[in-house]
Amino acid sequence: MFALSRRMAISVILPLAAGLSPMAVLAQDPSQMPPPAVTVVTLHAQDVPLTTTLPGRVTASAEAxxxxxxxxxxxxxxxxxxxxxxxxxxxxxxxxxxxxxxxxxxxxxxxxxxxxxxxxxxxxxxxxxxxxxxxxxxxxxxxxxxxxxxxxxxxxxxxxxxxxxxxxxxxxxxxxxxxxxxxxxxxxxxxxxxxxxxxxxxxIRKLDPVHVDVTQSAAELIRFRREMAAQSAEGQPDRKVTLRLADGTEYAQEGRLTAAEPYVNETTGVVTLRLAFANPDRTLLPGMYVQAVVQQATARNVILAPQEGVTRDRRGQPVALVVNADNAVEQRQLTILQDMGNSWIVSAGLHDGDRIVVEGLQKIGPGMTVTPEERQAAAPQAAAGGAAEAAAPAAGTGEQPAGQSPQEPAEQPAAEAAGAETAAEAGAAQPTN
Known part of the structure; x- marks a missing residue:
């Protein structure tokens, strides 16, 4: 309370010290305060390969x-x-x-x-x-x-x-x-x-090439085989398979699918797939835990939205705040396909050229006018913890607490200005000695 009174007093005393009359100070309109500054990223539509990450273990291609x-x-x-x-x-x-x-x-x-x-x-x-x-x-x-x-x-x-x-x-x-x-x-x-x-x-183990045995659910395997058949009919090249090592780095060599176990495990409902990778430097060793990133399909004309710019509303739906051509804030509901590194692959809700707010979400709400500051969009990194990091924006300050509308944080500065004006009027009404 003391800090609030002090701010209101300073807001009155400083203009008086500058030579302005009390009436000029009281005549200031809170709506003339500068719009809050936010950081935005301009989005671009592109074709993005959809992938699935499967855990697995490295095995020797032959062992004696x-x-x-x-x-x-x-x-x-x-x-x-x-x-x-x-x-x-x-x-x-x-x-x-x-x-x-x-x-x-x-x-x-x-x-x-x-x-x-x-x-x-x-x-x-x-x-x-x-x-x-x-x-x-x-x-x-x-x-x-x-x-x-x-x-x-x-x-x-x-x-x-x-x-x-x-x-x-x-x-x-x-x-x-x-x-x-x-x-x-x-x-x-x-x-x-x-x-x-x-x-x-x-x-004795043969380490070049090596095998990576991964597991995939039966439903995903059926879809994957349909897509492979369609891809083969269109004359497209084989899909890429990459490896993510235990330290989060990507293995330099690409692999291929060589075989699938001809039965489904009745307990887990998964099928074991075998991938083959060249291993000239002996980087991959038998028993090593890896994650195989298998390209499933290609999403056409989608948006890669930074994860820090995506939150969730009270219904749990992903949303983002976008700055339009008039520098006004709009809220968009998104359709997300999956994550890709530090970004979300968005198929609906965002368009080419949209400016998504990535910093300053706690200061703004839909309908407000802001001062956007552009930040260059970083290339998505295929980090191992991408899926885990996806929960960070939803738990951050971008989501409004229950019972509070998205506009309420932006109205707080205006309320403080109104309080300062009331205090100034009360001081002017007191008789002078």
Whole structure:
């Protein structure tokens, strides 16, 4: 109250000190006060791609677990952890002494079987010649032929056992079966490994390209496929898919949709989609959380309205204050499609060339005359928190409290001026000493 009285007194004393008469001071019209200054942004219609943001995880495009196929003691690790390996590169060596002995034994068994087969063949030939001269019986001949065939089969068995022994000997050197990045070794020199152990010795992952698995509701997937079919019929290029990383930055490479899970999860009602992205710099790592921004369609002739210039009325409808050609304030009800960075995509309520108020909303209301100050419209940024920031304008000073009309804040300066005039009249009516 004291501050208000002081302002009214100053409003009277200063003109008197400047040489104006009391009647001239009292004759000042409050309506002649300068219009409040507001900051506006001039809007322009444009075509804007509509996108949907889907959460997902990065996965390797291929993954191979390095496991032993024979039992033994690890004698050597032949790779550098975290390095790039190629198919056939040696990774581990297992003690091969036992397997070398097995190969030697199998080679001897093959030689023995071949010798026995050769003896059986010659015996069968002699018995056959005796049968031709009717010296050997048919039974003796049949036995000789059977012994020959059995010896030849024994050779094949011995050769197969030799091949198996050589394969196991070769497997004592564990090699890469995939081109990719190899992780940390899960074993060390001197450790006993077995062919049936559950833990892999290491894991190789192919990181260029990588996959991003995202989830989308079944209804959105149906709409998306319809739009893709229409786009393909019109000969338009494939839609862009970009990634938003965990720190809010956008990944430099664009991706593409490669596959969709052929069923809908009964519990969540979503479908898993697989996207592919080039990853030459190994920026994307398996397990990383990302957000895939998928272009769904293109909105034609829409307005990007700054979010700080959009509030909500008492019914919860989005509204904006616009300065017309006469610098008068108009309130517009908006139709919003979605957010885009720090802006709203508005399909109705705003037009090309409109000047939307972004600062000073608390000082004005519809019908008031203002002094607009232009601010350049910033390019919309695809910030990760765009949807969360959208609630800030609605909760700010642009929305009027319940029970108060939008014009009431602007009427307060006029009320103060009227109070000052009343106080001046009361002072003039007092008799002078």
């Amino acid at each position: 677990e390095v496991r032993p196929q024979v039992n033994g003691i690890v004698t050597e690790r032949l790779f550098e952890e975290g390095s790039h390996v190629k198919v056939g590169d040696p990774l581990f060596r297992i003690d091969a002494t036992t397997y070398q002995a097995t190969v030697a034994q199998a080679e001897a068994a093959v030689a023995q079987a071949r010798a026995q087969a050769e003896a059986a063949r010659r015996e069968a030939e002699r018995v056959g010649a005796l049968r031709d001269r009717r010296v050997a019986s048919e039974s003796t001949t049949d036995n000789a032929i059977a012994a020959r065939d059995s010896a030849e089969a024994a050779v094949k068995v011995a050769e197969a056992q030799l091949q198996t022994a050589r394969i196991e000997l070769e497997r004592t050197t564990i090699r890469a079966e995939l081109d990719g990045e190899i992780g940390l070794a899960q074993t060390s020199q001197g450790a006993l490994v077995t062919a049936s152990q559950p833990t892999p010795l290491a894991v």
